[in-house]
Amino acid sequence: MAKTYDAIVVGSGISGGWAAKELCEAGLETLVLEAGRPVNPDTDSVEHVPVWQMKFRGNRDRKAMLVRQPVQRNCYACDELASKFFVDDLDNPYTTDESKPFLWIRGRQVGGRSIMWGRQTYRWSDLDFEANAKDGFGVDWPIRYADIAPWYDHVERFVGISGQAEGLAQLPDGQFLPPMGMTCAETHVRDAVAKYWGRDRVVTIGRCAVLTQSHNGRAACHYCGPCHRGCVTRSYFSSINATLPAAQATGKLTLRPYSVVHSVIYDPRKKRAAGVRVVDAQTKHLIEFRGRIVFLCASALESARILLHSTSPEFPNGLANTSGQLGKNLMDHCMGGGADGTIPGYEDRTTYGNRPNGIYMPRFRNVKDRSPNFLRGYGYQGGAGREGWGRGVDQAGFGADFKRQLKGLGRWNFGFYGFGECLPRPENYIELDPGKTDAWGIPALKIHCAWSDNERALLKDMSVAAAEMLSAAGATDIRPYVQDNAPGLTIHEMGTARMGRDPKTSVLNGNNQAWDAPNLFLTDGACMASSSCVNPSITYMALTARACHYAVDAMKRREL
Amino acid sequence: MDRREALRVLGAATAVPLVSRDLLALGRDAHARWRARPGFRVLDADQQALVTTLTDLIIPETDTPGARAARVDQFVDVMLADWYDPDDRQRFLDGLADVDARSTAATGKPFTDATPAQQTALLTTLDDELARLREAHQSTSKSFFRMLKWLTLVGYYTSQIGFEQELHERIIPGMFDPCRLQDAAARGGED
Numbered sequence: 001m002a003k004t005y006d007a008i009v010v011g012s013g014i015s016g017g018w019a020a021k022e023l024c025e026a027g028l029e030t031l032v033l034e035a036g037r038p039v040n041p042d043t044d045s046v047e048h049v050p051v052w053q054m055k056f057r058g059n060r061d062r063k064a065m066l067v068r069q070p071v072q073r074n075c076y077a078c079d080e081l082a083s084k085f086f087v088d089d090l091d092n093p094y095t096t097d098e099s100k101p102f103l104w105i106r107g108r109q110v111g112g113r114s115i116m117w118g119r120q121t122y123r124w125s126d127l128d129f130e131a132n133a134k135d136g137f138g139v140d141w142p143i144r145y146a147d148i149a150p151w152y153d154h155v156e157r158f159v160g161i162s163g164q165a166e167g168l169a170q171l172p173d174g175q176f177l178p179p180m181g182m183t184c185a186e187t188h189v190r191d192a193v194a195k196y197w198g199r200d201r202v203v204t205i206g207r208c209a210v211l212t213q214s215h216n217g218r219a220a221c222h223y224c225g226p227c228h229r230g231c232v233t234r235s236y237f238s239s240i241n242a243t244l245p246a247a248q249a250t251g252k253l254t255l256r257p258y259s260v261v262h263s264v265i266y267d268p269r270k271k272r273a274a275g276v277r278v279v280d281a282q283t284k285h286l287i288e289f290r291g292r293i294v295f296l297c298a299s300a301l302e303s304a305r306i307l308l309h310s311t312s313p314e315f316p317n318g319l320a321n322t323s324g325q326l327g328k329n330l331m332d333h334c335m336g337g338g339a340d341g342t343i344p345g346y347e348d349r350t351t352y353g354n355r356p357n358g359i360y361m362p363r364f365r366n367v368k369d370r371s372p373n374f375l376r377g378y379g380y381q382g383g384a385g386r387e388g389w390g391r392g393v394d395q396a397g398f399g400a401d402f403k404r405q406l407k408g409l410g411r412w413n414f415g416f417y418g419f420g421e422c423l424p425r426p427e428n429y430i431e432l433d434p435g436k437t438d439a440w441g442i443p444a445l446k447i448h449c450a451w452s453d454n455e456r457a458l459l460k461d462m463s464v465a466a467a468e469m470l471s472a473a474g475a476t477d478i479r480p481y482v483q484d485n486a487p488g489l490t491i492h493e494m495g496t497a498r499m500g501r502d503p504k505t506s507v508l509n510g511n512n513q514a515w516d517a518p519n520l521f522l523t524d525g526a527c528m529a530s531s532s533c534v535n536p537s538i539t540y541m542a543l544t545a546r547a548c549h550y551a552v553d554a555m556k557r558r559e560l
Numbered sequence: 561m562d563r564r565e566a567l568r569v570l571g572a573a574t575a576v577p578l579v580s581r582d583l584l585a586l587g588r589d590a591h592a593r594w595r596a597r598p599g600f601r602v603l604d605a606d607q608q609a610l611v612t613t614l615t616d617l618i619i620p621e622t623d624t625p626g627a628r629a630a631r632v633d634q635f636v637d638v639m640l641a642d643w644y645d646p647d648d649r650q651r652f653l654d655g656l657a658d659v660d661a662r663s664t665a666a667t668g669k670p671f672t673d674a675t676p677a678q679q680t681a682l683l684t685t686l687d688d689e690l691a692r693l694r695e696a697h698q699s700t701s702k703s704f705f706r707m708l709k710w711l712t713l714v715g716y717y718t719s720q721i722g723f724e725q726e727l728h729e730r731i732i733p734g735m736f737d738p739c740r741l742q743d744a745a746a747r748g749g750e751d
Contacts, residue, residue, distance in 0.1 A: 224733065403619050
C-alpha cells in the first residue's frame with residue numbers, strides 16, 4: 001500500500017510555498033506537487049547577467065515568442081532573460097470567446113509566479129470585506145478584517161515588507177521594515193497632493209516584499225533592479241527564496257516537481273478527498289498520491305480546473321461544485337487608466353540605484369464620499385524618475401552634442417497608473433473545453449471573461465483624477481490615457497471557488513475548507529469572494545497560513 | 561552565439577581562400593572591413609560599412625568610444641536577421657540604398673566616400689524629415705531614420721562600452737539614493 005502523507009499541497013507558488021512551510025512546521029509529513037521543473041535561486045537567477053551578453057540585449061526574443069509564447073509575451077516581465085519563467089503557450093493551451101480575449105500569464109516551475117511577481121503587498125480592510133454585503137455583488141465574505149489581521153502580522157513578519165505606516169483605515173498598516181526612499185519629484189507630488197486633498201489622498205512609498213535590511217537570514221536589497229529575473233541574494237520574497245527552504249529545514253517536506261495534477265481523488269465512503277492523481281510530466285504516467293488533507297494552491301484558474309476535472313458519480317460537475325459556483329465569478333483587476341506629466345525643477349538632482357518599487361496612492365473613491373459613476377474604487381501605483389538615453393530616439397539631433405546631451409538626464413516624469421476593483425459576476429466563468437487538451441492530456445480551460453461598465457468607468461476616472469492631481473502638483477505636458485488591457489494581464493485572476501457563508505452559494509467556508517469535502521482546502525486566488533483593488537498576494541499568504549493552522553488544529557481534534 | 565550563427569561563422573572561415581584574392585584587390589581598408597565580418601548574416605560588406613559610418617555619426621567617438629567601437633553594426637545585423645519581420649528588414653535595407661542614392665545624387669559619391677561635411681549635411685536632412693513627421697503628429701514607425709536611430713541608441717547604450725564607459729552605470733549599485741546631487745560630469749555638461 002502506498003504511503004499516505006499527512007498533507008498534500010498542489011502548487012509551489014506564493015500560496016503553496018506558505019502551505020508547505022506552515023504544515024511542515026506543524027510537524028506534518030507534507031508532499032508538495034509542482035507541475036514544472038525545479039528552480040534553484042543560486043543557478044537559475046539571471047538578474048546580474050549583463051545585457052550585452054544577450055543576443056537581443058535583454059529585449060524579448062520577438063520571433064521565438066510569437067511562436068511559443070504569444071500570450072506570455074504580453075507580460076512586461078517576460079523578457080529575453082526571464083521568459084524561461086513563463087510557460088510555453090503551445091504546451092499549455094486555453095481557449096476564449098473570440099470577442100473576449102483573456103490573457104492567462106503563467107509560470108510552471110518550483111516557485112511558480114512568486115519568482116516574477118510584482119512584490120507589491122497591501123492589506124485589505126473592512127471596506128473590502130464588507131463590499132459585497134453592501135452593494136449586493138457576489139456573496140458576503142464569511143470573514144472580516146479582524147479574522148485575518150493576526151495572519152497578516154504572521155506572514156509579514158516572515159516575508160519582510162518595506163513600507164511606511166500611514167494610519168489609513170482603508171489600507172491598514174502592517175509589520176514594516178524601513179521604507180524605501182521617494183525621489184525628489186515624488187516628494188514634490190506627495191506634498192502638493194496633500195496640500196489640496198489632505199489625508200483623503202495620500203501618496204506613500206510602495207509597500208513591497210523586498211528587504212531594506214537583512215531579515216531572517218536573507219540579505220538586504222542591492223538595488224540591481226530586474227527582480228523578475230530572480231534574486232541570488234534572496235532579497236525579495238518568493239517561495240524558492242524563503243518559504244520552501246523553511247519547509248525543507250523541517251525534514252518533513254517532500255517536493256516533487258514535474259507532477260501535473262490531473263484530479264483530486266474522492267472517497268465517497270468517507271466523504272473526503274483521498275489524494276490526487278498526477279500525470280508525471282516527463283514519463284506521462286498516471287500516479288496516485290494519498291493524503292489526509294489536500295491543499296489546492298495551484299492558482300485561481302488551475303485549482304478550479306483541477307476540481308472541474310475531478311468528476312465522480314457523487315460530483316458529476318466537479319468536486320466541491322454542489323453550489324454550481326465552481327469556476328464562476330472570475331475577476332482580475334482592471335488596470336491602466338492614468339496620466340503622466342513632467343515635474344519642473346530638481347534639474348541638479350537624480351537617483352542612484354534601481355529601486356524595485358514605486359509610489360502608491362490608496363483608494364480614495366467611495367471611501368468617504370459616494371461616487372455617482374461607479375461602485376468601489378481603485379488605487380494608483382506609479383513614481384517618478386528622470387528620462388534616460390531612450391528619449392533620444394524621438395528627439396532631433398545626432399553627433400557629439402547629441403551624445404553629450406543624452407549622457408545628461410532628461411526631465412523628471414511622474415506617472416500615476418491605476419488598478420481598479422473588479423466586480424464578482426457569474427457571467428465571467430471558466431469551463432473545461434471538451435475540444436482541447438494540454439501536453440499532458442488534461443482538458444484545457446475555456447475562459448469567458450469581459451469587463452463590465454463598472455470597470456470601464458473606473459478606468460476612465462483613474463485617468464481624469466490622475467491628470468487632475470498632476471495639474472495640482474504643477475506638472476507640465478500632462479498626458480492622460482486609458483489603456484485597453486484584456487482581463488488577465490494584471491495577473492490578479494481570482495474568485496473561481498469563492499468563500500461564503502452558505503454551501504448553496506459558495507464553494508468554500510470561512511476557513512477555506514470545501515463545503516463538499518472537509519479535508520480539501522483552496523487557499524490561492526480561487527477563494528476570493530471579491531477582489532478589492534489592492535495587489536492580492538499577501539492576502540493569499542495570510543489566508544493560507546490561517547487555513548493551515550485551522551487544518552492542523554482540526555486534525556489534532558481528530559475532526560480531519 | 562547560437563548554432564546557426566556558429567555554422568555561419570564556420571562557413572565564412574572555410575570560404576576564405578576562394579574570395580580573399582578578390583578582396584585583397586580592394587585594398588587594406590576593405591580587407592580590414594572584411595576581417596571584421598564573421599557572423600554577418602544580412603548586411604553585405606558595403607551595407608555594413610554604411611551602417612558603421614551612419615551609426616558612428618549619430619554616436620561618435622568623443623572622450624569616450626562611439627558606436628563604431630561598441631560594434632553597433634553587429635547588433636544591427638543580429639536585429640535584422642532575427643528580430644524584424646521581412647517587411648521591416650527590407651525597409652531598412654531600402655533606407656540604406658536611399659542614403660547612397662541621395663549621396664550620389666548630391667556629391668557623386670556613395671555615402672561612405674563622401675566628405676564628413678557632406679555626410680553631416682545628408683544626415684541633417686534625414687533628421688529634419690523625421691522631425692517634420694513628428695511635428696505633424698504623423699506616424700514615425702515606418703521611418704528608416706527613426707529605425708536607425710533606435711538601433712543605434714539601443715545598440716550603443718546597452719553595450720559594455722555604453723553602459724560602463726559612457727553612462728558609468730553599475731549592474732550592482734548596492735544602494736538606492738532617491739534624490740542625489742549630480743556632479744557636473746554626470747550631467748554631461750562640463751567634461
